Amino acid sequence: MNPRRPRLLMVVGVVGLAAATACAPGSGGSSTASTPTPGATVSTDVAKAGKVTLTVWDQEVRGGQAAQMSQLNKEFKAKYPNVTIKRVSRSFDDLKTTLRLALSGTQPPDVVEANNGRSDMGAFVTAGQLRPLDAYAKAYGWEARYPQSVRQYSSYSPDGKTFGQGSLYGLPQVGEVVGIYYNAKKLAAAGVQPPKTWAEFESALAAVKAKGEVPMMFGNLDKWPAIHVFGTVQGRTTPADAVTQLAFGRKGGSWTTPENTKAAQTLVDWVDKGYFEPGFNGQGYDPAWQAFSKGKGAFLIAGTWLQADLQKAMGSDVRFMLPPGQAADAKPVATGGTGLPFSVTSKSPHPDVAAAYINFITDPHAMEVLASTGNLPVADTAAQQVSAGLQKDVFNAFGTVVKADGLLPYLDYTTPTMPDTLGAGLQDLLAKKASPQQFLQRIQKDYGDFSSTNG
Amino acid sequence: MTVERVAPGAVEEALQPPRRRSGGGPPGEPRRVAYLYLLPAFLVYAAFLLYPLARSVQLSFYRWDGLSLGTWVGLGNYVDVVRDAGLRAAFGHALVLMVFYAVVPLVVGLVLASILNRAKVRGLGFFRTVVFLPQVVAMVVVAVAWRRIYAPDGTLNSLLSALGLGSLTRGWLGDYTLALPAVGFIGTWFETGLVTVLLLAGMGRISGELYEAARLDGAGPVREFLAVTLPSVRGEIAVALTLTVIAALRTFDLVYVTTRGGPGNSTSVPSYEVYHRAFELGQVGSAAAIGVCLTIIIFVISFGITRIGDRDTTR
Numbered sequence: 001m002n003p004r005r006p007r008l009l010m011v012v013g014v015v016g017l018a019a020a021t022a023c024a025p026g027s028g029g030s031s032t033a034s035t036p037t038p039g040a041t042v043s044t045d046v047a048k049a050g051k052v053t054l055t056v057w058d059q060e061v062r063g064g065q066a067a068q069m070s071q072l073n074k075e076f077k078a079k080y081p082n083v084t085i086k087r088v089s090r091s092f093d094d095l096k097t098t099l100r101l102a103l104s105g106t107q108p109p110d111v112v113e114a115n116n117g118r119s120d121m122g123a124f125v126t127a128g129q130l131r132p133l134d135a136y137a138k139a140y141g142w143e144a145r146y147p148q149s150v151r152q153y154s155s156y157s158p159d160g161k162t163f164g165q166g167s168l169y170g171l172p173q174v175g176e177v178v179g180i181y182y183n184a185k186k187l188a189a190a191g192v193q194p195p196k197t198w199a200e201f202e203s204a205l206a207a208v209k210a211k212g213e214v215p216m217m218f219g220n221l222d223k224w225p226a227i228h229v230f231g232t233v234q235g236r237t238t239p240a241d242a243v244t245q246l247a248f249g250r251k252g253g254s255w256t257t258p259e260n261t262k263a264a265q266t267l268v269d270w271v272d273k274g275y276f277e278p279g280f281n282g283q284g285y286d287p288a289w290q291a292f293s294k295g296k297g298a299f300l301i302a303g304t305w306l307q308a309d310l311q312k313a314m315g316s317d318v319r320f321m322l323p324p325g326q327a328a329d330a331k332p333v334a335t336g337g338t339g340l341p342f343s344v345t346s347k348s349p350h351p352d353v354a355a356a357y358i359n360f361i362t363d364p365h366a367m368e369v370l371a372s373t374g375n376l377p378v379a380d381t382a383a384q385q386v387s388a389g390l391q392k393d394v395f396n397a398f399g400t401v402v403k404a405d406g407l408l409p410y411l412d413y414t415t416p417t418m419p420d421t422l423g424a425g426l427q428d429l430l431a432k433k434a435s436p437q438q439f440l441q442r443i444q445k446d447y448g449d450f451s452s453t454n455g
Numbered sequence: 456m457t458v459e460r461v462a463p464g465a466v467e468e469a470l471q472p473p474r475r476r477s478g479g480g481p482p483g484e485p486r487r488v489a490y491l492y493l494l495p496a497f498l499v500y501a502a503f504l505l506y507p508l509a510r511s512v513q514l515s516f517y518r519w520d521g522l523s524l525g526t527w528v529g530l531g532n533y534v535d536v537v538r539d540a541g542l543r544a545a546f547g548h549a550l551v552l553m554v555f556y557a558v559v560p561l562v563v564g565l566v567l568a569s570i571l572n573r574a575k576v577r578g579l580g581f582f583r584t585v586v587f588l589p590q591v592v593a594m595v596v597v598a599v600a601w602r603r604i605y606a607p608d609g610t611l612n613s614l615l616s617a618l619g620l621g622s623l624t625r626g627w628l629g630d631y632t633l634a635l636p637a638v639g640f641i642g643t644w645f646e647t648g649l650v651t652v653l654l655l656a657g658m659g660r661i662s663g664e665l666y667e668a669a670r671l672d673g674a675g676p677v678r679e680f681l682a683v684t685l686p687s688v689r690g691e692i693a694v695a696l697t698l699t700v701i702a703a704l705r706t707f708d709l710v711y712v713t714t715r716g717g718p719g720n721s722t723s724v725p726s727y728e729v730y731h732r733a734f735e736l737g738q739v740g741s742a743a744a745i746g747v748c749l750t751i752i753i754f755v756i757s758f759g760i761t762r763i764g765d766r767d768t769t770r
Contacts, residue, residue, distance in 0.1 A: 025513070025514055025517055025524075025525040025739070096734070097734050100521050100522065100737075103522070104521070119735060119736055119737045123520055123521075123522055123737050126520075126522070126523060127520070127523040128523075129522065220629070221602075221626075221628055221629060221713075221714065221715075221717065222715060223715050223716075223717050277607070278626075279607030279624075279626030279629060280607075280626065280629065281626055281628075281630075281717070281718045282605065282625065282626020282627055282628045282629025282630060282634075282718075283606055283607050283608075283629070284606065287608075291608070416736050417736060420716075420731070423715075423717070424717060424718075424719045424720050425719075427629075427717050427718040427719050428718075428719045431631060431718060431719075433631060433719060
């Protein structure tokens with residue numbers, strides 16, 4: 001007799017029994033947390049709160065990020081000696097994977113840095129795990145301080161289904177915008193001025209190409225970088241409100257419009273004309289911008305997060321600009337957003353102190369601290385004293401685009417599955433495995449399936 | 456059988472402690488008390504393996520985002536796994552990887568090991584170490600290194616250009632037909648050492664007399680290999696195949712670091728989908744269903760392989 005059989009049966013039996021008798025996942029009490037009602041009375045007086053320990057989970061682990069956080073925490077503790085801050089900081093990826101479990105536990109942290117997107121913040125709002133901050137926004141005057149194009153990234157309807165509108169669930173410290181870095185030396189060598197219009201930009205690409213240089217550095221092995229390039233092009237072809245509607249996954253929009261087709265076609269044309277570095281689908285994002293910093297390529301479409309590294313490597317050779325519009329005086333429009341917003345958990349016993357903490361790390365003084373530690377503050381950006389050159393370019397660009405309410409959401413916010421659909425779709429498009437029409441139909445299907453069931 | 460039936464002798468019976476008699480059976484037969492000895496190990500096994508497994512199976516019957524209350528969907532998640540063309544492709548990719556992880560290393564390993572074994576080269580230990588070295592390096596490090604090698608401006612392309620084969624250069628991991636073989640080749644490089652060392656150990660055990668006898672019968676090196684070496688290391692082959700096939704089917708870190716499933720979805724694998732769905736999309740139930748399917752496939756395949764190994768060694 002084979003001794004394996006009864007053992008196998010037993011395992012199957014145990015598994016089956018456990019599956020049959022256990023109760024539904026998520027029924028362990030966490031989901032029954034009542035959603036706090038917005039508009040309840042709030043207090044901004046921290047000193048009165050007595051002895052409080054505030055647990056804060058953040059992802060500010062790198063250089064300047066870590067520096068600003070520890071400085072602001074120290075200042076907060078000096079101002080309010082009755083509050084002890086217990087800081088837990090993890091890298092972005094670690095935070096993303098552990099926060100889900102922490103929030104569904106019985107004693108979640110008080111303040112958490114939650115990623116803006118639907119599968120993170122949206123899911124937490126749906127599960128009633130984050131506290132709406134509207135009452136605090138009123139008490140602290142956040143609405144006057146942050147324009148709608150910044151607040152939208154941490155706004156959800158209370159059921160978590162609508163993104164970009166509704167209650168405020170968090171506040172970010174830093175901003176980011178995707179623009180165009182250029183190598184000033186290379187442009188001069190090709191005899192072109194920094195472009196003021198989109199047409200000038202495209203002719204500059206052609207001029208650099210004619211010189212035998214790589215016009216644009218681009219590495220798309222990681223799938224997502226093309227989303228930023230596509231978003232930048234789409235911002236020129238498609239009206240801003242149409243992009244916003246699509247990117248927040250709201251009903252009624254369409255990807256298969258002539259404008260979006262034109263954007264997709266532009267990318268294909270750029271591939272045909274050899275504007276991108278050859279082999280870009282097999283090149284990593286980091287090696288691509290590192291090659292740019294070593295003098296390869298004239299342009300690089302990327303976010304402000306590369307500013308410090310590029311400045312260090314290239315000095316005054318590198319400059320930054322918002323993607324130019326069709327006309328020189330067109331409204332500035334660029335893909336961008338905010339850093340991860342800080343939110344208050346529903347189960348926190350000290351929401352008032354938690355909100356005061358968030359206010360403290362985002363107030364005008366905090367913005368100065370952020371700028372002085374090499375971060376891009378989300379508010380009062382243009383007012384900061386920074387060195388001329390790249391950093392000034394970046395601060396001006398973000399200040400300008402926010403002031404004009406021209407921030408377009410990242411396209412991968414659209415649906416939870418969109419980062420993958422769009423990333424893979426763009427790789428297919430750029431490798432000519434899909435036509436612009438096929439590419440857009442695929443995106444439209446993902447968007448349509450989601451937005452029609454999302455209510 | 457009953458207790459009374461066993462009565463080897465009155466004296467012996469008197470000497471035997473009553474406890475043992477009530478256990479029944481002749482000495483050496485399994486007794487129920489044995490289960491008690493198994494209990495500690497079983498508890499650990501149950502807590503860290505059976506319980507999580509049961510939970511996964513349970514979760515796979517729900518639609519659950521990991522946060523709020525899950526809803527029972529029965530076999531819905533499994534139906535989706537079968538229906539989803541992208542997922543079917545992912546399982547297909549895992550099977551292709553199996554060739555690169557298991558079959559190729561086995562062939563290369565057999566050749567390498569028999570050469571190393573026959574030639575009795577000086578510094579065998581050195582070569583064995585070199586061949587085994589990839590196993591020592593963490594997979595993430597391996598993946599990062601190979602990403603550099605495959606880059607458009609990477610080592611492989613420089614080498615090809617230097618050899619006058621510039622027309623072959625490309626972004627290897629961004630090439631739709633070659634990305635999966637490129638990833639698979641990393642697996643080959645990684646697993647060959649393990650297989651070779653396993654086989655070398657097996658070949659070292661083969662008695663020299665067998666080879667002598669074969670030679671007396673007029674066998675050449677190839678015949679010798681087929682008639683003596685190969686049958687003698689079947690057990691090792693089974694072990695090597697089991698290890699490498701499992702490694703192929705659960706590939707995650709390699710794909711995660713090198714391609715993230717791209718270009719398009721041409722290198723997506725089931726394990727990556729499990730991670731992606733559970734931690735990035737919040738589809739815990741669906742992720743669990745994929746995981747359970749993967750477990751069953753691995754179980755069936757490795758069960759088959761061990762059966763082949765068992766039969767050969769007992770013959």
